[in-house]
Amino acid sequence: xxxxxxxxxxxxxxxxxEEGQVARLATPGRAKRRLFALGLRPxxxxxxxxxxxxxxxxxxxxxxxxIALRRREAEHILVDR
Amino acid sequence: MGCPRCDTAVALKKPPQERLLKVALLGNPNTGKTSLINxxxxxxxxxxxWPGTTVERLEARFLHGGREIVLVDLPGAYSLFPTTPEExxxxxxxxxxxxxxxxxxxxxxxxxRSLPLALxxxxxxxxxxxxxxxxxxxxxxxxxxxxxxxxxALGVPVVPTVASRGEGTMALLQALLRPRTPVxxxxxxxxVERAIQALEKKITHPAARFIATALLAGEELxxxxxxxxxxAELQKALEAIGVDxxxxxxxxxxxxxxxxxxxxxLGHNPRPTLTEKLDRFVLHPVLGPVLFLLGMLLVFRFTFLxxxxxxxxxGEAQAVLAGWIAALPLPALLGSFLADAxxxxxxxxxxxxxVLFFLYLAMGFLEASGFxxxxxxxxxxxxxxxxLPGRAFxxxxxxxxxxxxxxxxxxxxxxxxxxxxxxxAIPFMACSARLPVFTLFAAVFFPKNAATVVFALxxxxxxxxxxxxxxxxxxxxxxxxxxAMELPPYRWPPLRVLWMxxxxxxxxxxxxxxxxxxxxxxxxxxxxxxPPGPIENSLYARVATTLSPLFAPLGFSDWRVxxxxxxxxxxxxxxxxxxxxxxxxxxxxxxxxxxxGAGQLLxxxxxxxxxxxxALLGLFGAPQLFAASTAPSGLQAALGRVLSPAAAFGYxxxxxxxxxxxxxxxxxxxxxxxxxxxxSVAYQLTVAYLVALxxxxxxxx
Numbered sequence: 001x002x003x004x005x006x007x008x009x010x011x012x013x014x015x016x017x018e019e020g021q022v023a024r025l026a027t028p029g030r031a032k033r034r035l036f037a038l039g040l041r042p043x044x045x046x047x048x049x050x051x052x053x054x055x056x057x058x059x060x061x062x063x064x065x066x067i068a069l070r071r072r073e074a075e076h077i078l079v080d081r
Numbered sequence: 082m083g084c085p086r087c088d089t090a091v092a093l094k095k096p097p098q099e100r101l102l103k104v105a106l107l108g109n110p111n112t113g114k115t116s117l118i119n120x121x122x123x124x125x126x127x128x129x130x131w132p133g134t135t136v137e138r139l140e141a142r143f144l145h146g147g148r149e150i151v152l153v154d155l156p157g158a159y160s161l162f163p164t165t166p167e168e169x170x171x172x173x174x175x176x177x178x179x180x181x182x183x184x185x186x187x188x189x190x191x192x193x194r195s196l197p198l199a200l201x202x203x204x205x206x207x208x209x210x211x212x213x214x215x216x217x218x219x220x221x222x223x224x225x226x227x228x229x230x231x232x233x234a235l236g237v238p239v240v241p242t243v244a245s246r247g248e249g250t251m252a253l254l255q256a257l258l259r260p261r262t263p264v265x266x267x268x269x270x271x272x273v274e275r276a277i278q279a280l281e282k283k284i285t286h287p288a289a290r291f292i293a294t295a296l297l298a299g300e301e302l303x304x305x306x307x308x309x310x311x312x313a314e315l316q317k318a319l320e321a322i323g324v325d326x327x328x329x330x331x332x333x334x335x336x337x338x339x340x341x342x343x344x345x346x347l348g349h350n351p352r353p354t355l356t357e358k359l360d361r362f363v364l365h366p367v368l369g370p371v372l373f374l375l376g377m378l379l380v381f382r383f384t385f386l387x388x389x390x391x392x393x394x395x396g397e398a399q400a401v402l403a404g405w406i407a408a409l410p411l412p413a414l415l416g417s418f419l420a421d422a423x424x425x426x427x428x429x430x431x432x433x434x435x436v437l438f439f440l441y442l443a444m445g446f447l448e449a450s451g452f453x454x455x456x457x458x459x460x461x462x463x464x465x466x467x468x469l470p471g472r473a474f475x476x477x478x479x480x481x482x483x484x485x486x487x488x489x490x491x492x493x494x495x496x497x498x499x500x501x502x503x504x505x506a507i508p509f510m511a512c513s514a515r516l517p518v519f520t521l522f523a524a525v526f527f528p529k530n531a532a533t534v535v536f537a538l539x540x541x542x543x544x545x546x547x548x549x550x551x552x553x554x555x556x557x558x559x560x561x562x563x564x565a566m567e568l569p570p571y572r573w574p575p576l577r578v579l580w581m582x583x584x585x586x587x588x589x590x591x592x593x594x595x596x597x598x599x600x601x602x603x604x605x606x607x608x609x610x611x612p613p614g615p616i617e618n619s620l621y622a623r624v625a626t627t628l629s630p631l632f633a634p635l636g637f638s639d640w641r642v643x644x645x646x647x648x649x650x651x652x653x654x655x656x657x658x659x660x661x662x663x664x665x666x667x668x669x670x671x672x673x674x675x676x677x678g679a680g681q682l683l684x685x686x687x688x689x690x691x692x693x694x695x696a697l698l699g700l701f702g703a704p705q706l707f708a709a710s711t712a713p714s715g716l717q718a719a720l721g722r723v724l725s726p727a728a729a730f731g732y733x734x735x736x737x738x739x740x741x742x743x744x745x746x747x748x749x750x751x752x753x754x755x756x757x758x759x760x761s762v763a764y765q766l767t768v769a770y771l772v773a774l775x776x777x778x779x780x781x782x
Binding site for chain 1 (some may be wrong): 190194195332364366369454456461463566567
């Protein structure tokens with residue numbers, strides 16, 4: 001898990017309905033490019049819409065896109081409020 | 082603007098009038114490309130596959146404005162820097178076999194997200210037209226857009242369309258005859274731009290600028306050896322001054338996409354969409370799973386209830402043909418070969434086609450409507466227990482109906498490793514063909530606990546299947562596939578395309594799996610019928626007798642019981658028939674007159690039609706859970722004499738687990754190759770033996 005500082009939080013720790021701005025993707029390897037392509041990149045506004053029945057995966061909204069993410073992946077996405 | 086590659090000569094060169102105009106559709110997933118090609122092509126649409134893959138390829142060839150146009154739908158891509166196998170196909174096709182016109186499809190309701198791909202496309206050096214699709218959805222979301230501003234900025238024709246209603250298609254066809262080659266629309270930071278231009282000089286390809294950006298960003302591209310070496314050098318130099326080429330290149334594209342979007346945007350008055358409203362229920366923490374299970378039940382019943390009458394009809398037709406053959410003055414052996422090997426073999430293959438067709442319809446609808454992605458979201462955590470993604474749930478559940486369509490349903494999974502792991506777990510799901518064996522033995526040996534025994538068998542299959550998927554994940558060392566996926570907006574899919582896709586996919590099965598199934602049927606027929614005479618003297622009896630000591634540790638070594646496992650390879654329910662023949666003797670098919678047979682066929686067809694309509698109405702009715710065995714009582718008594726209850730249970734476990742049936746195996750071979758088909762047989766035989774041994778030894782006596 002990436003280390004975090006200051007006002008930054010992990011996307012996985014947002015409350016449902018909370019919004020923020022993607023600060024950094026600590027995602028390793030090619031998976032990062034996939035997330036970029038889906039619109040999850042630094043500067044993007046992001047909102048946690050809901051968690052799946054057993055708490056995982058999460059659904060986030062980025063612009064007009066609705067993206068499902070596993071919690072493990074969301075832990076690597078750092079968000080500024 | 083300092084144009085880095087003013088190759089206007091390409092734009093001025095008129096395409097020769099007589100030549101075929103090849104148009105490729107490029108767009109993000111879920112931008113309505115399928116609907117668009119359907120609207121443009123109408124009846125000319127053809128469904129196929131990309132060579133060497135199971136990725137579907139839509140194509141159409143038709144005349145417009147005196148030109149013969151070929152439309153090809155490229156697999157959906159978010160970027161030409163690929164992260165999925167589909168995106169690799171799209172990029173490679175554009176570079177290796179560039180179209181005459183590139184038709185870029187944008188989602189007007191998600192414009193900022195679809196623009197980066199269009200910007201990448203401007204670097205391909207191809208004449209281009211843009212379809213601004215789904216303008217109706219954009220309006221519903223409260224967007225006011227000005228396509229002409231986009232046209233001015235990109236320098237290519239931009240045509241607003243609503244593909245699902247055919248709006249804008251005539252204008253789009255006209256525009257395809259007047260494409261323009263855009264000026265590359267992204268400017269990169271100076272250091273990166275210089276590196277790109279230096280690389281471009283080493284590349285002789287119309288898409289030199291795009292290729293230069295890809296190499297610089299560290300993309301794996303086949304070929305371009307000289308440029309690749311140069312790229313590595315430039316990359317190092319950039320990194321030395323603290324520049325990450327990938328981040329700079331993609332960052333510049335996204336920034337330009339944002340600018341273009343804002344230029345084209347007149348105003349936005351956000352309104353909640355139907356998708357957001359529906360998802361409040363569909364993805365609700367409590368209601369969601371309930372709806373999900375109901376949906377699964379519906380898919381299951383749609384597939385198997387609607388196909389059942391046609392499977393019966395094919396069986397009926399097979400019986401009529403056998404009757405006609407029996408009426409012919411043929412030597413007994415030849416008659417048997419025609420009826421029991423050839424007709425039965427073809428019948429077996431065809432009997433799968435209704436199931437597959439209805440399955441493909443259901444799966445196609447789920448996928449194109451947006452429901453499949455939701456079901457993956459709901460089931461993801463549960464399937465993670467087996468190390469599988471949520472999308473594996475549907476194939477696993479279908480396995481309880483029939484393993485064959487379930488194997489093909491794994492195509493909706495994204496990675497090969499996930500497909501393989503699900504595919505090899507599926508044969509352990511107790512399909513409906515195993516039920517007749519279960520009910521027969523349960524009736525003889527466990528009359529009081531029949532339901533418990535059958536339930537235990539289902540559970541054993543499920544557990545071993547899940548364990549198999551999990552273990553295989555360990556062995557393959559496959560990292561868990563990314564769970565990141567789009568939940569696309571709900572849309573009503575183009576049903577005509579779904580119908581065509583289902584037909585083509587079903588035909589793929591007949592062509593790919595038909596041969597192996599037929600060969601297996603002929604081989605097993607030869608075992609049973611050669612040399613001619615009573616079954617005790619057949620090759621089959623000899624093979625079974627040789628094998629039977631192997632099964633003594635499992636408690637059953639009667640050659641007739643062991644032997645029935647061999648034809649059980651065709652379909653597990655055949656075990657019951659084979660036991661009947663071994664213990665009671667064969668019943669020859671009765672001769673049938675031409676007219677009587679035709680009458681029988683017609684009435685069977687009408688029955689099937691009537692029952693399909695009935696099933697359609699009964700889709701939502703209560704499921705029938707358990708049917709009593711209808712095997713002849715003579716067989717039941719004979720089995721009771723040769724087996725103990727513990728041995729019978731061991732036998733059932735073995736029948737549950739041993740080898741996929743021939744059709745499942747043919748499907749596994751088609752999807753994963755011969756090697757994995759062989760591995761699955763060897764693995765299942767081993768597992769079946771060990772678990773049956775355990776079941777026999779541990780059975781309470």
